[in-house]
Amino acid sequence: EIVLTQSPGTLSLSPGERATLSCKASQNVSSSYLAWFQQKPGQAPRLLIYGTSNRATDIPDRFSGSGSGTDFTLTISRLEPEDFAVFYCHQYGSSPPYTFGQGTKLE
Amino acid sequence: QKQLQESGPGLVKPSQTLSLICTVADASISNGGYYWTWVRQQPGKGLEWIGHIYHTGSTYYNPSLKSRLSMSIDTSKNQFSLKVTSVTVADTAIYFCARRGWLRGLDYWGRGTLVTVS
Numbered sequence: 001e002i003v004l005t006q007s008p009g010t011l012s013l014s015p016g017e018r019a020t021l022s023c024k025a026s027q028n029v030s031s032s033y034l035a036w037f038q039q040k041p042g043q044a045p046r047l048l049i050y051g052t053s054n055r056a057t058d059i060p061d062r063f064s065g066s067g068s069g070t071d072f073t074l075t076i077s078r079l080e081p082e083d084f085a086v087f088y089c090h091q092y093g094s095s096p097p098y099t100f101g102q103g104t105k106l107e
Numbered sequence: 108q109k110q111l112q113e114s115g116p117g118l119v120k121p122s123q124t125l126s127l128i129c130t131v132a133d134a135s136i137s138n139g140g141y142y143w144t145w146v147r148q149q150p151g152k153g154l155e156w157i158g159h160i161y162h163t164g165s166t167y168y169n170p171s172l173k174s175r176l177s178m179s180i181d182t183s184k185n186q187f188s189l190k191v192t193s194v195t196v197a198d199t200a201i202y203f204c205a206r207r208g209w210l211r212g213l214d215y216w217g218r219g220t221l222v223t224v225s
Contacts (some may be wrong), residue, residue, distance in 0.1 A: 001170075044178050044216040044218055045146075046216075047214050048192060054211075056214060093215070095168060096156075100156065103153050103154075
């Protein structure tokens with residue numbers, strides 16, 4: 001099983017600032033199968049990025065993803081008030097079980 | 108806009124079986140190309156992938172839960188289901204159903220349903 005470790009656990013920033021979230025895998029993850037989700041309280045996760053760097057439908061271009069191998073990054077270029085939430089990375093490669101990181105809270 | 112909706116009892120007694128159904132609207136689950144997935148989230152915790160089922164009935168379960176899991180699919184009703192046997196308080200969680208595209212991943216989710224084991 002691939003373990004995903006996200007850092008930091010909590011990120012404290014202000015609107016307009018840049019956010020950089022990290023996701024490190026215990027073994028190589030195909031860049032085709034790394035995703036990022038945003039979850040707000042009481043809501044289901046929302047797909048932001050799939051395949052490391054592809055924005056999902058209706059996701060603003062201030063969200064971007066990058067990385068390869070065992071190191072992946074989600075960047076939010078200029079934070080908007082509605083961006084503050086918990087973010088999860090997720091690997092869904094060719095061999096289950098698929099796994100999630102433990103989450104980064106952006107406050 | 109694809110819609111998924113979980114349904115089932117919100118309260119289950121320890122040692123009994125948790126049963127949930129996910130109803131899919133605006134998409135036919137009998138079409139190939141998607142894995143119909145269950146994910147859960149214990150209160151205040153992160154996300155846990157439970158398993159998925161393909162339209163053919165082929166399944167893959169998380170090994171940590173495998174001995175207690177069962178999934179099925181009913182293409183005539185456009186539904187898929189989850190059963191977890193011998194539940195304990197540790198199975199208390201919000202259970203989400205979701206659609207996984209092969210490359211796009213988990214692109215559509217239900218709102219989730221809270222199941223309490225008590």
